[in-house]
Amino acid sequence: MTDATEVINVLSVDVEGFIEANLQSFHIDRKYVDGAKENYEIETNINLLLELLSDLEIEATFFFLGRIARDMPHIVKEVAQAGHEIGCHSYEHLRLFDMDKAAFKERLIAAKYGLEDVSGKRVYGFRAPDFSVTQASIWTLDILRESGILYDSSIYPIALHDVYGISEAKPFIHELPNGLIEFPLSTVEILGKRFPFGGGGYFRLYPLFVTKRCISKINRFGQSCMLYIHPYEVGPIIPTIPELSWYRKFRHYHNCKRGDGRLRQILPAFKFAPAIEVLKQKDLLEDN
Ligand SMILES: [Zn+2]
Numbered sequence: 632m633t634d635a636t637e638v639i640n641v642l643s644v645d646v647e648g649f650i651e652a653n654l655q656s657f658h659i660d661r662k663y664v665d666g667a668k669e670n671y672e673i674e675t676n677i678n679l680l681l682e683l684l685s686d687l688e689i690e691a692t693f694f695f696l697g698r699i700a701r702d703m704p705h706i707v708k709e710v711a712q713a714g715h716e717i718g719c720h721s722y723e724h725l726r727l728f729d730m731d732k733a734a735f736k737e738r739l740i741a742a743k744y745g746l747e748d749v750s751g752k753r754v755y756g757f758r759a760p761d762f763s764v765t766q767a768s769i770w771t772l773d774i775l776r777e778s779g780i781l782y783d784s785s786i787y788p789i790a791l792h793d794v795y796g797i798s799e800a801k802p803f804i805h806e807l808p809n810g811l812i813e814f815p816l817s818t819v820e821i822l823g824k825r826f827p828f829g830g831g832g833y834f835r836l837y838p839l840f841v842t843k844r845c846i847s848k849i850n851r852f853g854q855s856c857m858l859y860i861h862p863y864e865v866g867p868i869i870p871t872i873p874e875l876s877w878y879r880k881f882r883h884y885h886n887c888k889r890g891d892g893r894l895r896q897i898l899p900a901f902k903f904a905p906a907i908e909v910l911k912q913k914d915l916l917e918d919n
Pocket of ligand 1: 645646647652720724759760761
């Protein structure tokens, strides 16, 4: 067993608005689709998140949609200047398994170059919208590699979700046959079954002590956790859609208003660095 307190984890942020993130998940009436409001929501929430990370002295990895580099370049610049890693979350929030190869590559390159241009930093990592690298879209990993991406963090090694997951995927950092590094979303094994715990709804719905125990358990094995959050889960702004079913409301809104406080209770107990630093430290990537 490793000294768990020495293991460095990654806090990642998928930067998108609440409405654009969920357009493929459930029906949202057009009256709620408003680009200007969405950008205001992102900017307000990111500012609170940057304050929180600065207070806790944590550098994170921000996976930005390419369209944010186009629409709000100052936000990407601000995040980069605060010392955080800039990663790519595709161009718009569209699931990859519905896309053809040419369309995916075109969006990836546009997003990567756009983010590099406005941040002044190289983009090494990729996170697919809705973790949509599955068996049906496994071809995306070769396009990532040939487009200059060094690591992917899109695979959820679980079987139990309705949209994403590859049940037989390895649960920890590993090199793929094409040379790309995979840094999967964190899961914990209980009675032979893998359960997700490290972000989004799981992070909001599990009691704090459960999340802390899961991180400690993975760290005791000498493995780094990949955690993730969205700006609207930290607050203060999340758009409300009164028509949603009680199930959707619970799944998408529960504990969103308290995300800030929950992070302040969990994060100080562990070590964090941007994903690229963790991979370099493990000698998985050249320092270039
Ligand atoms: Zn996303």
